[in-house]
Amino acid sequence: MTFDRAAFYRMLWRWHFYAGLFIIPFILLLSVTGAFYLFKPQVERWEERAFQNLPTDGAVSPGKQVEAALAAFPGARFNSYRLPERPGDAAMIHVAGSEDGSMRDIFVSPQGAVLGSIRPEDRLMEIDKDIHGQLLLGKRGSWLVELAASWGIVLVLTGLYLWWPRGTGLAGVLWPRLGKGKRMFWRDLHAVTGFWISGLVLVLLTTGLPWAGLWGSAFKTVRTELGWVKGEQDWTLGGEAPSPAGDPHAEHDHAAMMHAMPPMPVAAASPITLDAMVAKARGETLAFPVIVTPPGAPGPFGRPGVMAWTIRSEAQNRPLRASITYDGTTGEELSREGFADGHLADRIVGYGIAWHEGQLFGWVNQLIGVLTAVGLVTMAVSGFVMWRRRKPEDALGAPPPASVPSRMGGVVAILLVLAALLPLLAASLLALWLFERLVLPHIPGLARWLGVPTRAASA
Numbered sequence: 001m002t003f004d005r006a007a008f009y010r011m012l013w014r015w016h017f018y019a020g021l022f023i024i025p026f027i028l029l030l031s032v033t034g035a036f037y038l039f040k041p042q043v044e045r046w047e048e049r050a051f052q053n054l055p056t057d058g059a060v061s062p063g064k065q066v067e068a069a070l071a072a073f074p075g076a077r078f079n080s081y082r083l084p085e086r087p088g089d090a091a092m093i094h095v096a097g098s099e100d101g102s103m104r105d106i107f108v109s110p111q112g113a114v115l116g117s118i119r120p121e122d123r124l125m126e127i128d129k130d131i132h133g134q135l136l137l138g139k140r141g142s143w144l145v146e147l148a149a150s151w152g153i154v155l156v157l158t159g160l161y162l163w164w165p166r167g168t169g170l171a172g173v174l175w176p177r178l179g180k181g182k183r184m185f186w187r188d189l190h191a192v193t194g195f196w197i198s199g200l201v202l203v204l205l206t207t208g209l210p211w212a213g214l215w216g217s218a219f220k221t222v223r224t225e226l227g228w229v230k231g232e233q234d235w236t237l238g239g240e241a242p243s244p245a246g247d248p249h250a251e252h253d254h255a256a257m258m259h260a261m262p263p264m265p266v267a268a269a270s271p272i273t274l275d276a277m278v279a280k281a282r283g284e285t286l287a288f289p290v291i292v293t294p295p296g297a298p299g300p301f302g303r304p305g306v307m308a309w310t311i312r313s314e315a316q317n318r319p320l321r322a323s324i325t326y327d328g329t330t331g332e333e334l335s336r337e338g339f340a341d342g343h344l345a346d347r348i349v350g351y352g353i354a355w356h357e358g359q360l361f362g363w364v365n366q367l368i369g370v371l372t373a374v375g376l377v378t379m380a381v382s383g384f385v386m387w388r389r390r391k392p393e394d395a396l397g398a399p400p401p402a403s404v405p406s407r408m409g410g411v412v413a414i415l416l417v418l419a420a421l422l423p424l425l426a427a428s429l430l431a432l433w434l435f436e437r438l439v440l441p442h443i444p445g446l447a448r449w450l451g452v453p454t455r456a457a458s459a
Contacts, residue, residue, distance in 0.1 A: 009162070013399045014451075016158040019151045020383050021396075026148035027380040033132035034204075035373035038358030038366045040125045040316065047124060051090035051107040051115050059110035062091065062278040062292075069093040069106040072114040076104070079297050081274060083281055083290045090115055134238070139213055142238035143424065146212035149205045150425035154418065156198050156205075163191045183389065190382035197375035204372060207352030213238025214423055223345055230343035234321070235353055270295045270307065270328035277309045277326065286322055287315035295328040308334055316359040318350035398451030 036043075045052075066078050076095035082105075084091055090107040097103075106117045120126060135141035163173070171177045174195070176188035209215045216237040223229055277292050284290075293310040307328035313321050318339060325334040339350060354360040358369040391397030419426035440447040447453070 012158045017399050019155040023148045023151050024380045027376050031373040031376040033128050035370050036128050038369045054088045054109050056110050060112040061275045063274045064112050065091050065108040068112045068114055069108050081292045085288045139238050142213040147424045150422040152205050159194045163195050186382050186386050193375050193378045197372050200372040207356040210349045228343050228345040272331045281311045286313035287320035289314050316357050318354045395449050401453050
């Protein structure tokens with residue numbers, strides 16, 4: 001029996017249609033929030049504009065700056081010190097357990113005056129990240145985003161097959177045909193835009209998966225079983241930081257961090273002063289932001305129960321990151337870890353995250369990210385317009401069904417590989433299959449509206 005290309009085309013068209021209709025809202029939301037997050041360094045610089053370009057005459061020591069911050073917020077405990085990015089910028093003192101029970105970033109001038117504070121969760125980029133990664137729904141939101149990303153991969157792959165030139169010339173393939181009517185314009189706008197950004201979209205979707213709760217957790221398990229772990233994982237899973245070293249504190253689990261705080265400022269037990277550590281940090285010329293964490297501090301930068309200072313670059317461009325620890329008693333360097341010291345798997349993920357966040361190649365990376373987001377919005381809008389223009393009043397408007405063509409071994413193999421690599425895709429496919437087999441036959445009206453043939457209709 002020969003391969004029915006027309007039937008295969010119509011089958012993939014239906015997959016493309018249903019996948020697109022499901023993820024259009026996600027595409028719009030994630031494109032806008034993702035494009036905004038590309039400019040995190042610029043936005044945070046603007047957010048802290050009142051604490052910059054200050055006079056440097058009469059500057060006090062970092063220790064005095066911390067004392068001023070703790071005096072302004074009674075009951076607070078010193079958690080970390082962020083070095084100023086430029087001369088004249090305020091230092092940022094991160095504290096926990098202030099009177100209102102929240103964690104705060106306190107900005108202290110070079111002269112030791114407290115200029116203001118920001119709660120980390122109130123920062124624009126934190127809100128944007130929570131929307132982008134979790135839809136403000138916590139772990140369930142992370143699953144929805146992961147599900148949309150999984151179907152997004154299916155959407156791109158099926159779209160490329162539908163776009164693939166079949167002897168029709170380059171017009172409508174590499175550039176849109178103008179002057180051929182609105183129907184052709186929207187079709188070409190959708191197809192041509194999809195072709196030009198398809199590779200970038202696949203990179204964005206795949207580099208976002210290590211953060212996803214389910215996929216990222218599975219990847220972490222595989223890495224552990226295969227021995228691909230070297231040092232601590234420094235990216236979050238579903239919005240919660242992993243804890244390979246046994247630290248129970250999530251990156252933003254502020255309540256847990258404050259519960260674990262000792263009754264006295266953690267740096268008090270160390271004979272090595274913050275001033276000495278800040279001086280060492282300045283001599284390292286690490287990429288901003290550079291965080292100095294005292295011995296025993298909880299959270300992603302501290303080492304609870306260990307008498308050691310940590311100096312760490314938290315640059316968004318992951319290849320620039322580095323971490324140095326010093327003995328809290330002698331000041332001797334204990335360890336020095338850079339990006340190149342991590343396992344190959346971590347380095348690959350690190351490059352991917354830096355690209356995803358628009359920081360790997362500076363403004364060029366940001367520009368490519370914005371163009372990709374604009375392309376995604378264009379595809380979502382044009383796809384929606386095409387659907388509305390052809391949708392009948394009494395049905396969803398799905399492409400007409402086609403009999404499953406024979407000789408589908410290659411397609412089945414690709415589908416099985418995708419399902420194995422994307423667990424939520426596999427779960428959703430199983431749920432859809434069960435819904436079609438067990439539920440729709442009993443609701444023929446809904447089946448007709450969805451464009452799904454029932455057994456009775458097929459008989």
